[in-house]
Amino acid sequence: MAHDIQIVTEAELRRIVSLDLTTVDVIEAAFAALASGGVVMPPILSMDLPAAHGEVDVKTAYIPGFDGFAIKVSPGFFNNPLLGLPSLNGLMILFSAQTGLVQSLFLDNGYLTDIRTAAAGAVAARHLALAVVETAGVIGTGVQARLQMQAAYLVRPFKRLLVHGRDKDKARVCAADLSALLGIEAEAVDSAETLVCSSQLVVTTTPSRQPLIQAEWLHPGLHITAMGSDQSGKSEIDPKALMAADAYICDRVSQCEVSGELEAALAAGIWNKGRPSELGEVIIGQKTGRQRAQDVTICDLTGTGVQDTAIATYVHAQFPQAGTILQA
Structure with a gap:
């Protein structure tokens, strides 16, 4: 049976998601969930590639009560500027927490990671x-x-x-x-x-x-x-x-x-x-x-992976028709 997959580019994400108090609250709620129990968050998969002056991190987390969970792949290749390319890129894949089917593919080149990372800094400042x-x-x-x-x-x-x-x-x-x-x-x-x-x-x-x-x-x-x-x-x-x-x-x-x-x-x-x-x-x-x-x-x-799941779930819920919808 076919199902819809949402594909959203970085340019589209920049139009619909910004660094504001709403995103700060989304990330704060993710940290609260992490402390409340039930979250499944495996260790970061980190691969160092010294021959290419690069590294790749993979993060994920399941949060009880959330409709989906994200897997985020974040490469950093630091010789890229010499080639006229950005050092950082990557994507997030949002899966249904009920069926495991892919719901969204966010081709964000690290934009959502940047936003959720900055929001975490705001959460720390707010409480400390x-x-x-x-x-x-x-x-x-x-x-x-x-x-x-x-x-x-x-x-x-x-x-x-x-x-x-x-x-x-x-x-x-x-x-x-x-x-x-x-x-x-x-x-x-x-x-x-x-x-x-x-x-x-x-x-x-x-x-x-x-x-x-x-x-x-x-x-x-x-x-x-x-x-x-x-x-x-x-x-x-x-x-x-x-x-x-x-x-x-x-x-x-x-x-x-x-x-x-x-x-x-x-x-x-x-x-x-x-x-x-x-x-x-x-x-x-x-x-x-x-x-x-x-x-x-x-x-x-x-x-943390909960930050990625939180921001990806938020984007999908708030902007379900954003980007391109494909049937798979």
């Missing part, structure tokens, strides 16, 4: 950052740096933004772009230390394998969201900072142990605080995050 943020900072100058600051601004509308990156020209362009987009003061700074010490909310968005933020830079009221460490060996935060923080929160502990900031702390042999809390547990009130204004909080985002 100070209620009032005057100055925010981002380390990194790429697409996710911009999106993370847009997302953070939705829940913590800061007045000033600092940008730091290895390439000073790119940092200046990023600051100018975000200043125009958000209508706030933004400037590039040469020092990561200056950025951290001057900010109440900091997001790191790099593929660094060396810590960019040192423990001695932490100060009362600071919140850091680290989202660049999504592969084994990556690290943006000094492991000592995890120990010094009043609350260190993972998106998923099992992932952070092998591909997040926790991996480096465990490898250094300094983590002795037991199992960290997860963001979903903080959202539903099972665990505590920030308890006092002077607390230092760190959230480690490695990217």
Whole structure:
């Protein structure tokens, strides 16, 4: 018996889905579901291809009560710009949770991943950052740096933004772009230390394998969201900072142990605080995050399959006739 399959391109997805409070709420609900039990989320399938300077991640999750589940394939081939091609691409496949039949094919080239990743940063800021943020900072100058600051601004509308990156020209362009987009003061700074010490909310968005933020830079009221460490060996935060923080929160502990900031702390042999809390547990009130204004909080985002299932299910439900409908 034939059934309909929805096929939606990146251009169409960009027209119908944006980074707004609705998508933030969708991702927040996914984290809450992850902490509530019943979610089936296997470990990330990660394939490193050093000969091609590439990597491929496959993520998925089943969430009870959701009509579908997504499988997301996310390649990153970092020599592509030399060929005039983007570094990142990929797609999401949405299956029926009742029959296993394909419902939608989102040829998003990573767009939905970008949106759900930035939305997760907003969820972290909403639950862990100070209620009032005057100055925010981002380390990194790429697409996710911009999106993370847009997302953070939705829940913590800061007045000033600092940008730091290895390439000073790119940092200046990023600051100018975000200043125009958000209508706030933004400037590039040469020092990561200056950025951290001057900010109440900091997001790191790099593929660094060396810590960019040192423990001695932490100060009362600071919140850091680290989202660049999504592969084994990556690290943006000094492991000592995890120990010094009043609350260190993972998106998923099992992932952070092998591909997040926790991996480096465990490898250094300094983590002795037991199992960290997860963001979903903080959202539903099972665990505590920030308890006092002077607390230092760190959230480690490695990217979870529930985010992919949540965003894909949301798009299919809200825009069932988008794209091309084929019979299979």
